[in-house]
Amino acid sequence: MRYIDEQTVEKIALGAAVLGTGGGGDPYIGKLMAIEAIRKYGPVKLISLDELEDDQLVVTVSGMGAPTVAIEKIPSEHEMTAPLEMLERVLGRKVDVVMPIEVGGINSLFPIIAAAKKGLPMLDADAMGRAFPEAQMVTFYLDGFDPSPVTMADEKGNTVVLYPQDGVWTERLARALTIEMGGSSSVCEYSLFGKDVKTSVIPDTLSLVERIGEYLLDNQVKEQIGINKMLKELNGYFLFEGKISDIERRLSGGFTRGSAKLEGSRNDQGKTFSIYFQNEHLVAKEGEHLLCSTPDLIAVLDAETGFPITTERMKYGTRVVVVAFPCHDKWRSPKGIETAGPRYFGYDFDYQPVEVLQKERR
Amino acid sequence: MYRLGVDVGGTNTDAALLDERLQVIHTVKVPTTKDVESGIFEAIAKVVQESRIEPSDIGYAMLGTTHCTNAIVERKRLNKVGVIRIGKPATTAIPPFTDWPQDLREEIEGASTIVSGGYEFDGRLISEINREEVLKFCKEIKGSVESIAISGVFAPVNKEQEENVAIWVKEELGNIPISLSNEIGSIGLLERENATILNAALMTTGQTVINGFSKALSNLDIKAEIFFSQNDGTLMNAAYALRYPILTMGCGPTNSIRGSAHLSGLKDAIVLDVGGTTSDLGVLTRGFPRQSSLAVTIGGVNTNFRMPDILSIGLGGGTRIFGLDENFTIGPESVGYEITRKALLFGGDVLTTSDVVTRLGHAFEDKVMQVDQLSIELCNNVYKKMTDMLEDAIDQMKTSSKEVPLILSGGGSIIVSNCLKGVSEVVRPKHFEAANAIGAALGQISGEVEKVYSLEGISREDAIHHAKKLATEEAIKAGANNATISVVSVEDIPLSYLPGNALLIKVKVVGDLVGSGVEII
Numbered sequence: 001m002r003y004i005d006e007q008t009v010e011k012i013a014l015g016a017a018v019l020g021t022g023g024g025g026d027p028y029i030g031k032l033m034a035i036e037a038i039r040k041y042g043p044v045k046l047i048s049l050d051e052l053e054d055d056q057l058v059v060t061v062s063g064m065g066a067p068t069v070a071i072e073k074i075p076s077e078h079e080m081t082a083p084l085e086m087l088e089r090v091l092g093r094k095v096d097v098v099m100p101i102e103v104g105g106i107n108s109l110f111p112i113i114a115a116a117k118k119g120l121p122m123l124d125a126d127a128m129g130r131a132f133p134e135a136q137m138v139t140f141y142l143d144g145f146d147p148s149p150v151t152m153a154d155e156k157g158n159t160v161v162l163y164p165q166d167g168v169w170t171e172r173l174a175r176a177l178t179i180e181m182g183g184s185s186s187v188c189e190y191s192l193f194g195k196d197v198k199t200s201v202i203p204d205t206l207s208l209v210e211r212i213g214e215y216l217l218d219n220q221v222k223e224q225i226g227i228n229k230m231l232k233e234l235n236g237y238f239l240f241e242g243k244i245s246d247i248e249r250r251l252s253g254g255f256t257r258g259s260a261k262l263e264g265s266r267n268d269q270g271k272t273f274s275i276y277f278q279n280e281h282l283v284a285k286e287g288e289h290l291l292c293s294t295p296d297l298i299a300v301l302d303a304e305t306g307f308p309i310t311t312e313r314m315k316y317g318t319r320v321v322v323v324a325f326p327c328h329d330k331w332r333s334p335k336g337i338e339t340a341g342p343r344y345f346g347y348d349f350d351y352q353p354v355e356v357l358q359k360e361r362r
Numbered sequence: 363m364y365r366l367g368v369d370v371g372g373t374n375t376d377a378a379l380l381d382e383r384l385q386v387i388h389t390v391k392v393p394t395t396k397d398v399e400s401g402i403f404e405a406i407a408k409v410v411q412e413s414r415i416e417p418s419d420i421g422y423a424m425l426g427t428t429h430c431t432n433a434i435v436e437r438k439r440l441n442k443v444g445v446i447r448i449g450k451p452a453t454t455a456i457p458p459f460t461d462w463p464q465d466l467r468e469e470i471e472g473a474s475t476i477v478s479g480g481y482e483f484d485g486r487l488i489s490e491i492n493r494e495e496v497l498k499f500c501k502e503i504k505g506s507v508e509s510i511a512i513s514g515v516f517a518p519v520n521k522e523q524e525e526n527v528a529i530w531v532k533e534e535l536g537n538i539p540i541s542l543s544n545e546i547g548s549i550g551l552l553e554r555e556n557a558t559i560l561n562a563a564l565m566t567t568g569q570t571v572i573n574g575f576s577k578a579l580s581n582l583d584i585k586a587e588i589f590f591s592q593n594d595g596t597l598m599n600a601a602y603a604l605r606y607p608i609l610t611m612g613c614g615p616t617n618s619i620r621g622s623a624h625l626s627g628l629k630d631a632i633v634l635d636v637g638g639t640t641s642d643l644g645v646l647t648r649g650f651p652r653q654s655s656l657a658v659t660i661g662g663v664n665t666n667f668r669m670p671d672i673l674s675i676g677l678g679g680g681t682r683i684f685g686l687d688e689n690f691t692i693g694p695e696s697v698g699y700e701i702t703r704k705a706l707l708f709g710g711d712v713l714t715t716s717d718v719v720t721r722l723g724h725a726f727e728d729k730v731m732q733v734d735q736l737s738i739e740l741c742n743n744v745y746k747k748m749t750d751m752l753e754d755a756i757d758q759m760k761t762s763s764k765e766v767p768l769i770l771s772g773g774g775s776i777i778v779s780n781c782l783k784g785v786s787e788v789v790r791p792k793h794f795e796a797a798n799a800i801g802a803a804l805g806q807i808s809g810e811v812e813k814v815y816s817l818e819g820i821s822r823e824d825a826i827h828h829a830k831k832l833a834t835e836e837a838i839k840a841g842a843n844n845a846t847i848s849v850v851s852v853e854d855i856p857l858s859y860l861p862g863n864a865l866l867i868k869v870k871v872v873g874d875l876v877g878s879g880v881e882i883i
Contacts, residue, residue: 032552033455068866069483072551073515074453113455155452156488182482183864245763319758 001051003043004112004122004206009034011213016108017308018212018230018299019205023280024105024131025067026310029074034109037077037116044112045121047097049203054195056096058123059087061111064135064152064174065184067312070106073184075155080113082153083188090149090161091191099123099197101138101189103205104131104280110186122206127190129202129328130297133279135174136167137340139330140190143200147189150174154181202328208233216306227306227321236325237358239284239291240268241303244318249311260314262322275300275322277311282345284322291361292324293347295331295340296354299323324354363421366409366586367803368402368575369617369796370394370427377405378799379413379420384624388413389796398429399574406582417583422875425575426591426613426802433567434560434611434661437465442472443562444507446499446531447555448479448514448523452488458513458555463662470563472507475499479523480515483864484816488515491523493530500534510535511562513543513555519814521545539565539605546606548812549866553666560660561608568607572600589805589841589875593669595620595650596872597805599841608667611660616670617801619644619651622769624804625791631767632759632785634752636774638680639696641752643673643759646769648850650872675755679774680705683713683744690740692747707732715777718744725776745779753783760784771797806872809837809847817863826852829869842873 004012013027013034020027038044052058061084063070088094098111098118103126115122127138140147147170150162160177164170170189178185192200211233215226231238242262249258257278264271273291276283281298284291292298300309303319314320330336332353338344341351364387365380375394379387390408395401402425410417433439445458458474459467477495480488510531514524521544528540541562547554575588589597591613598609619633629649635642645652651670658667676694680701684691697704697712704710706717707729713736720726721733721741760766765786770778771794780788793800811833815825834847853868 029456029552032460036456036460066483066864068549072549073449073480073482073488074456074551076451076454078451078454080455155454157451182486182488243757 001045001047001121004038004046005043006035006038008210009038009109009112011210011217012108012206013213014216014307015209015212016104017310018216018301019129019209019297020104020131020308020310021280021297021299022277022309022311023133024102024107025070027106027109029070030106030109033075033080034112034116037113041116041119044115046124046206047121048124049198049201052097052123052194052198054193056194057091057093057191058097058099058194058197059084059095059188059191060101060127061098061114062101062107062187063110063184064178064187067106069183073155073182075184075186077117079153079155079186080110081117082159083151083186084114084118086151086153086159086161087149087188087191090151095120095191097121097123097194099201100126100206102126102128102131103209104128107131108206108209123197123201124206125197125201125203126205127201129205129331131280132340135171138167138190139200139202139328140192141167142330142333142335142339145190145192145196145200149191150187150189152177152185152187154185156181202330224306224321227301227323231323234325236323237292237354239298239322239324240264240271240273240286241266241321242268242273242319244314244320247314258311262320265319273322276347278345279311281311283342283347284324289361290349290352290357292354292357293342293349293351294345295327295336295351297325297327299325326354364415364419365803366406366420366423366584367799367801368405368423368425369614369798369802370398370402370425370429371614371798375401375405376796376799377409378796378803379409379415380800380803384804386625386793386800387415389793389799391796398427399578402575403578403581406578406584410582410584418585420584420586422589423575423579423584423586424589424591424597424802424805425571426617426798427571427610428614429571429610430564430567430607431611431660433564434466437469437661439567439570440469440563441508441565442506443470443559444472444503444510445474445555445559446496446510446512446527447474447476448491448512448517448527449488449551450476450478450480452480452515453551456552458559460552461664462556466661466663470559473499473503477527479527481517481520481523483516483519483814485516485520491527496527496530497534500531504535507538509539509541509562509565511541511543511555511558513551513558515551516814517542517544518548518554518812541605546608547666548868549814550666553664556663557608557665557667560663560665561606564607568604568610571607571610572603576600591617591802591805592808593667594653594808595801595805596808597841597875602840611667612669613802614798615642615644615672616651617798618771619646619670619801620649620804621797621799621801622771622791622794623649624800625793625797626769626789628767628769628789631769631789632756633769633771634756634775634778636770636772636778637678638698638701638774639676639678640674641677641755641774643755644670645759650850671759673755673759675751677715677748677751677777679714679716679777681715683715683718686713686737686740688743690744692744692751715744715748716774718748719777748777749779749782752778756782757784807837807840807842807875808870808872809833809835809840809842810868810870811836812866812868814864814866817865822854822865825865825867826854826869829867830871833869833871837871837873841875843875844873847871847873
């Protein structure tokens, strides 16, 4: 057990942007909210999976909606705890522990605010090990857990309780309500007991993003020491270094889809690469040759600072380092690949693990 | 009618006179003075006297100045501000002034509140604004603040609530200066609010600058219409500048790029300003500097302020070369302004980039004897590396892979080769030393609009048309001639994650000054 203070939040925000793989929202707003909450209510207790009791009730706290709305209509303080309070009313008991649904982007920070305000501990684990765009893309869904009851709130004081069939229905219903609520909402789902949580979540992921943040803050730019430390930690691969030579984005189905073309530089001079995304980066290729695909992680980092670049901030001429990490084994199960593999996102090829692709490349 | 451009920089105050055809008549340079005003007076007096024109023939006078930047950086001459954010119950998780440096906050914050109100992205209400709530806050702060900043959630989509709250503030606090966020920034509440607060804090400084410039002109019998440079290369009139002094910030680099562009006759190019220590690159697109997409920090505060996209690299005329073998390194240390004492070619003992180009016969032909001990092979290698550094920087700033012209300025530009990869031609214009003041004199009037449209009831084309109309109205309000207005940029951004058809449209138009019939680059 340890405490999350203001410095920890800074590191988590940076590291979470890496595992956000280009999406998940800019953590700046989340960072300020978490720091504000810690100043007001004190540091948040972070407990590891083996400190979690089997009979403790755990629930996820997250935000849903458009990042562009979040930077303008900043959430209310109450909005962060409203779905939690409604859930306690529905269940007729107190929640013991909160946890993030995803460890990528802004949602890694939202539970910190609820935890600070409610004086609850937060679990050092999440249900993605990265960021994904849709609500059913969580390990709880893969393991067949029921998300119900799902509680949602907006800043205006509206709260909603849903009993969806499964995670896919959460995505459909909650997304529609979020738009009515003005493009952003806060959500609690998957209220589960410690013994079940332990079988499904990806452990120690907050500590992991904190360490990544620390490496990148200490990054010695020229030697890329921070980036190398991060790759070692995540069993990751240096895919290539290059310059964005073309970027194309369009809106379809409520998501930003698009692709970037890159010209290799330094050791990759003369080669061309491409990256495809739907909010998050999904596929990286060298020429026509696949380098990495979802559910494995692809992160684009600024070549000068080593800091992650979100898809909306990629522009022509940016010098980048592109790295990849293997996803958690749960995503490599048949159901994992069916839920978040390349075919789910409309790509006409089968998933191959990044380490296999990298071995072939060499 | 002549145009007079004045640029107040950290070291020098420059003035330039242009004729009706925008040809440069004369330029002068005087040291910037501590009170700034007397330096401005000196520069104007000198340029008028030396060019022997009649003061009454000057029709327009433009000032680009660092007053406001200095006030914020030095935390001096700032007003106490009362901040009203409209958005409750939203936004309470991050109150105003969060993430500000403590010393600046103490200097500026009079009081702040979050009141009911605000809009959704599609223009629906978050909640109604409440007169009693606003009046109560105003009563509490009466006498303790000098200006008011008002920022409403999604005010760039609908400004009505901000305007109504401003009316209520006036009821209680009389004629206090009020800054509205919808007139200052774009989507991104915190950054826009921060810029609005800084603007409100600059009311007295802005007034001092405007009065000082007017006084200097009237003391010299110049009855010109006065304008102030904005950081995007356009002008605002005195009335507008009084309300938005923050928009004068950061106009120096912009005026430099615009001035260089005019002198070269190009509209699309890369501008390379080589000084003693660094090379600064900017991009000229259709006559205007390309804006940076990153948030700009002013005095430690995040704003969504528009600034030119400038890339600086540590390579200038005084940059030092270390090592005389194949393991040499270039900079980033520089001898700076001491080059005329320390560089080999001037009899010093430090090897610099200027010595290398002299040895290779590209500059200072009369000094080549001072550097003839240097190996030609080494110099060629260093020169190649320097050229690589510049080519790399130019490539980073380009927006496509096709070749572009390069406009060179600055005292260190002798180190730049005439033949660069990715560059179609290298242009070295005359008068480049006064490019900033010339850039100020050339300013145009702009209007900008950034608005989120829901495409449920309106087509994309109609939405863009509507945005262009709003931008044109903005430009006319700021002093542009309706007949000369043209659209310089239209950008639309789909709002991700939202399956509605929400689209953020940004439009910018520019026009000539009312009363001037000349087409301007």
